[in-house]
Amino acid sequence: MYGLLGRLCSSEHKQKSLSETVSFSEYLHGMATLKIPEVVPSPEQDSERLKNAFDGLGTDENAVIWVLGHRTASQRRKIRETYRQLYNESLIDRLHSELSGDFRKAVILWTYDPAERDAKLANEALKMSKKGVKHLKVIVEIACATSPHHLMAVRQVYCSLFDSSLEEDIAYTVSLPLRKLLLGLVSSYRFDREEVDLVVANSEASTLHEAIKTKKLDHDHVVWILSTRNIFQLRETFDCYKQNFGNPIDQDIKSCGNGDLESLLKMVIMCIESPDKHFAEVIRDSIVGLGTDEDSLTRAIVTRAEIDTMKIREQYSYLYKDSLNDDVIGDTSGDYKNFLMTLLGERL
Incomplete structure (x- = not known):
């Protein structure tokens, strides 16, 4: 009885007013390692420095790193736009011709807008998915370890880049039951605020436990819970699962077998619980x-x-x-x- 009361009290503390809640993006804010100079050069100055780095005797890779490696996504976008206006060429294309190897791949990925970068990574992952489920972790990362707003942006950019939707390409490329889970994850739009209901968390922990116990991991309820609940709610559900049934949920999933679905589900839980x-x-x-x-x-x-x-x-x-x-x-x-x-x- 005391445990139930304690949980109910805990639930009251976790119910926040809208003005007090935080989003998933805000939750992660301040954890980046990217360092920006106190005085940031203008996009024109950065573009000129990059142009000089390309046009000298050999490419000045240190200048490329110094400029692009110390700019935020919005600053890099302005540099790309300004570079095209000033020199009538694509910065991405120029980077591709000037750099090489893994350095080139890394710099170009970084220079893209984050949504465009992830759309390209998702497309490449789907092309590679026939070689093993590990390639699909990119889709899981985009759907479960980023904000709902970012996922929506990725889906929009994907359509414009590849003349098909991310959902269509998953449906065409990935077989059941993985297809069902991935479609649920990329198609939803999670509530992006810290709202937690302990009663729901306990109920859905029981639903997940039943699915795991009966080895029905692709049940509609499992997909629905994992793809629609907000990140904070799901973390509470996973906590309730461990409290109520003795094991972490990923450990119980592992007991179901070592198939692709089990592997992908454990990845989903990890990206939600602890990216x-x-x-x-x-x-x-x-x-x-x-x-x-x-x-x-x-x-x-x-x-x-x-x-x-x-x-x-x-x-x-x-x-x-x-x-x-x-x-x-x-x-x-x-x-x-x-x-x-x-x-x-x-x-x-």
């Missing part, structure tokens, strides 16, 4: 073993540098007892290393 932990694991997996998975390493740092790389670095240290910065430095080299470390706030 910093998910991306710490992405970085670690890209570094350990034979060779480096530069595409995954680049994606993790480039897509999160303006969001939560500070938290990712802390989580990495906690999980692996190693320094993320040291591990990235030890596994990369040259301009590629310098650019990643700039985004991680280690090079001014």
Whole structure:
């Protein structure tokens, strides 16, 4: 009885007025490692410096890093627009012709608008999805580890870039039951404020437990809960699940088997519950073993540098007892290393 009363009291504290709530984006604010100079040059000055970097004897990669690696998304957009106006050429095209290798991939991904970047990453992931479910983690990251506003922007840009919707391409490319889950995740628009109802959390924890117990992981209720509830509500549901049934929900999902659906669901839960932990694991997996998975390493740092790389670095240290910065430095080299470390706030 006391436990029930305690939970009800807890619920009262978690119910906030609209003026007190925070959005998912606000929740992550201040966790970025991107460093901006106190006095930011004008887009014209930045464009001129980039042009000079391209037109000298050989490309001045340090100048490219210095300019683009210390500008926000909105500042980079203005640089792209200004560069085209001044020189009648695309900055992205020029970067493509001047740079090479993983450095070029990283700089170009970073220079895109975030929504355009993620739309391109999603499209590439769907092309690669036949090679394994791990490629679909990009779709999960976009749907579950970013704000609803960003997901909507990605869907809009995707349509304009590829003459089809993200939903259409998932439906065409991905087979059931993964298709059903991914379509639910990318099609919804979550409420983007910190509103939590403990009664609902307990009820939906029970629904999820029943689906896991009966191994019906693709049940409509499972997809509906994971794709429509706000991030804070889902985190409370996962907490209730652990309290009520003894195990973390991802652990119980693992007991259902090691298939693609189980793998994808665990990824969904991780991206909702602890995106910093998910991306710490992405970085670690890209570094350990034979060779480096530069595409995954680049994606993790480039897509999160303006969001939560500070938290990712802390989580990495906690999980692996190693320094993320040291591990990235030890596994990369040259301009590629310098650019990643700039985004991680280690090079001014």
